[in-house]
Amino acid sequence: MKYIFTIFFAITSISSFSQNDISLAYYLPKNTTYNPEIPTPQSVLGYVPGKWHVTHDKLVSYMKALAKASPRITIEDRGSTFEDRPILLLTITSQQNHQNLQEIQKKHIQLTENGSEGLNLENLPAIVYQGFSIHGNEPSGSNASLIAAYHLAAAQGSEIDELLNNVVILFDPSLNPDGLQRFAYWANTNKSKNINSDPQDREYSEIWPGGRTNHYWFDMNRDWLPVQLPESRARIKTFHQWYPNILTDHHEMGSNSTFFFQPGIQSRTHPLTPKLNQKLTKKIANYHAKALDNIGSLYYTEENFDDFYYGKGSTFPDINGGIGILFEQGSSRGHAQQTDNGLLTFPFTIRNQFTATLSTLEAAKTMRKELLDYKRSFYNDARKELSKDAYIFGNEKDAASSYHLAEILKRHQIKIHELKQDITTQGKTFKKGYSYIIPKNQKQKRLLKAIFEKRTTFQDSLFYDISAWTFPLAFNLDYTDNASVSNLGTEVSNLSHRRANAVNKSNYAYLIEWHEYYGPKALYQILAKGLRAKVGMNPFSLENKKYDYGTILVPVQNQKLNKEELHAFLQKVSTNNHIDITGVSTGLTKGIDLGSNQFRALSLPRIGLFTGTGITPYDSGEIWHLMDQRYDIPITKLTTDNFGRTDLSRYTHLILPNSWRQSFNKEKSEKLKTWIRNGGTLIGYRNAAQFFKNNEFMKIEFTTPENDAKNISFEQKRDFRGAQVIGGAIFDAKIDRSHPINFGYKNNRISLFRNTKLFIKPDKQSYNNPIQYTKKPLLSGYISKKNLDSLSGTVPFRHNNFGKGNVILFTDNTNFRAFWYGTNKLLMNAIFFSDEM
Secondary structure, X not given: OOOOOXXXXXOOOHHHOOHHHOOHHHOOOOOOXXXXXXXXXXXXXXXXXXXXXXXXXXXXXXXXXXXXXXXOEEEEEEEEOOOOOEEEEEEEOOHHHHHXXXXXXXXXXXXXXXXXXXXXXXXXXXXXXXXXXXXXXXXXXXXXXXXXXXXXXXXXOHHHHHHHHHEEEEEEOOOOHHHHHHHHHHHXXXXXXXXXXOOOOHHHOOOOOOOOOOOOOOOHHHOOOOOOOHHHHHHHHHHHHHOOOEEEXXXXXXXXXXXXXXXXXXXXXXXXXXXXXXXXXXXXXXXXXXXXXXXXXXXXXXXXXXXXXXXXXXXXXXXXXXXXXXXXXXXXXXXXXXXXXXXXXXXXXXXXXXXXXXXXXXXXXXXXXXXXXXXXXXXXXXXXXXXXXXXXXXXXXXXHHHHHHHHHHHHOOOOOEEEOOXXXXXXXXXXXXXXXXXXXXXXXXXXXXXXXXXXXXXXXXXXXXXXXXXXXXXXXXXXXXXXXXXXXXXXXXXXXXXXXXXXXXXXXXXXXXXXXOXXXXXXXXXXXXXXXXXXXXXXXXXXXXXEOOOOEEEEOOOOOOOHHHHXXXXXXXXHHHOOOOXXXXXXXOXXXXXXXXXXXXXXXXXXXXXXXXXXXXXXXXXXXXXXXXXXXXXXXXXXXXXXXXXXXXHOOEEEEOOEOOOOOOHHHHHHHHHHHHOOOEEEEEOOHHHHHHHOOOOXXXXXXXXXXXXXXXXXXXXXXXHOOOOOOEEEEEEEOOOOHHHOOOOOXXXXXXXXXXXXXXXXXXXXXXXXXXXXXXXXXXXXXXXXXXXXXXXXXXXXXXXXXXXXXXXXXXXXXXXXXXXXXXXXXXXXXXXXXX
């Protein structure tokens, strides 16, 4: 659906523009009266929105003031961000609906359940979840929430009464409190009295990492499905308490753009989304078009963006019986910028977002019955889909990874069960306590399928985001999708970690298998305590138990703790990290004895992480989060700008994440080389491969696919090039489990996430290729045939000695979006066992 472009509001002379002249009337609908008892934004903030970028603390103050003054609003604090900012939710509706809110909520849940056909929808309000500025440096949404909340609280007359009687609004004024605060500080501290609209002004170029992300530099608009972050967990809990009919997600895009609203490119919609979803999206779009026409704003639809990855806010509702709507406003990135469309002012961007907020509510009111019917039919139709069997997933050696996938499923209200007993199927053993079984025949069966499916065929070859996210592969778990429901044990109501066995006291040594997810956390605690520990380079058997590659040995002799203290400490480590620690009475084994030189001494790593100018914030943030939140391992964030003054002798390991530009000149590269020659380990990710090759850290030979365009028109050029991108897919690799990089993995295959075109030829010596893609590596997702052919047989990991030190390379992200648990251990092995390679 295309709409006729209308006149764009712009002020063409900076001298005639002053944000001091902005009044609330600029935003609000004409001919609407407002209750004078309700506080205006400026009465709390001290200015009319648009003059300054609202900081999160002031946003919170205003929302609390509204809730106190208006009977239409209740407010709740759903938790805290990493920086301890409140994650607020306002519920806005009529007083009558507030009195019956529990009953309304109950009926909306009933719409998703069996027997909903008899539910009377005549007087049931629609539910709209409105979320603003999940990217902190896209602030027009959260600033518009000030105007929208005021309007909904204070507007008077039959029109607002009708709206609030027919709609319950779940109002999330800031989806990213930490990022919003960071960006507001930047924009406000760089604002001039005489606003400078030159796009090259400092105001419009944030310093690294920018305000887009949360505290750990995650793009939170990719976390609706994995739910690894506190902000996501709060909103997902709200979502499943209501299953909103519409969810809006207010964003910004490049300054030279106008305003986008969905539908996007419909050929790129996920096949599990019903076609009626896109029809309703189109119908809702008419309301946005009409509202924007009335204020003279340019807009467009159906030209980019898509609804494929269910982890985005505007797509997640589509697999849950709702309609997700993405709004993208051309960004002023500050207070006013000259653009291709004239002067783009911050107040103008706020007005567009506010206008779209109201047009959404108008659509929800008018289409109320249609939206309710759609939600009911979505779940009724899903129940009719054949699904008599079940999924089983687990890892007989790693209970924690299984637990964390189960944790995600529980957050999405998916029913999971314990196994009735241990079973072996398709060559895989699933142990009770280490595995879970999920019946497909349940309310969330479509969402469940989206989480577990492998998909390799697509209607379109372009994706706005990743094309695969198969969760059991991401967690490196064994799984089957056709298990019998006869294996169902007790339904899991209160999910908890497997309790580790008590540590039996030893006078000789303790052994820790390296399979469990939290093994690295435990090992760091042991080494940080000043205890001696070693790693076994070969398997062995002892006291009727088999121990794999990478088993950790903690001898009792010659430790800083006596026998009793050591036992008590290891018991604490075992309990806190959900891992078994076994005391043994002898060093005589079947295999390498405990006194063998094949047990190599380990030392406490001191880790530096490169951040700052040139480094990709997402990649570095994921590593920071992994160390800080998961493993409690201190990591020093080193800035590239200060590298010349950095004392590298403090660190045993340095991690170089992906970068968007060359961060080190020749002089800095030589400094790195000297540090490595003296015993340091440098671990590089993704396009660090080019840096390593160009600066002779490592000899690398790339394979480059031929992607010459043939019979491709100019109009088709963009799509042709886009089809050659690996946006994010999953691939199969074989591994040499005897190599230290693979310690802790029980299978000889691993599933790797890849979103690069760095294809490295294998080394001539097979033992130097401990991870290698198979001949037919594609497991799930999209990749062009030429790229797939080039990927086959290449290697995603390289290591070489460099003087006394090591250079290690991963061509792809082992820590992707915090939910790729299955390859986190590759990085930890590179850290703890680098000298054993």
